[in-house]
Structure formats: structure tokens, C-alpha cells
Amino acid sequence: MADASDQAFYDRADAHIELSNEQIKTHGDLGGVSASMMFGTTRFNAWASAQNFKSGAEMADAREALLKYFCDQYRLMLEDNLDDHINNFSQYMQVK
Structure with missing residues (x-):
């Protein structure tokens, strides 16, 4: 990130x-x-x-690593943003 x-x-x-x-x-x-x-x-x-690859076969070999990287990054970013919205819910959602 x-x-x-x-x-x-x-x-x-x-x-x-x-x-x-x-x-x-x-x-x-x-x-x-x-x-x-x-x-x-x-x-x-x-x-x-x-x-980053020269062929589909080369990319296929990296498929699991790519999935892990992107899923891990998505989870970290989602966790950060969920925590931010939880901690600032009233402000962000304009709750009175």
C-alpha cells in the first residue's frame, strides 16, 4: 500500500x-x-x-502468488477502511 x-x-x-x-x-x-x-x-x-510476463503459461505459473498478493492487499485496505468508518461513523454517515 x-x-x-x-x-x-x-x-x-x-x-x-x-x-x-x-x-x-x-x-x-x-x-x-x-x-x-x-x-x-x-x-x-x-x-x-x-x-510482467512473456506468456500466458508463465503467468499461469504465478497465478496463485498473484491471487494471494491481491487478496491480501484488498483485505488490508478493506480492514483499514472499515475501521476508519467504524471509528468515524457519526461523522461520515452524518448521524445526529
């Missing part, structure tokens, strides 16, 4: 979130937009990973 001081990392993430928020306004389907964002992330990560 990026260093907390890497503002460009957070700016890119915020741009993706902003796009998803706009799609929610347009389509009104929070679950569908969330699923589309996750699918897009996995599709992009598969493509980005493929850039």
Missing part, C-alpha cells in the same frame, strides 16, 4: 470514488456500482499483472 504521505495515491483513489458516486446518482444502484468498481479493479489488476 502507498505511504500515507503519497498524496497522488489518494488523489487517484478519490477520482475512482468520485466516478462511482456519480454513477450512483445516475443509476441509483449502490450495490451494482460497487460490484462494477470491484470488477473493473480486478480486470485492471489482471491486465497490469500480465505486463
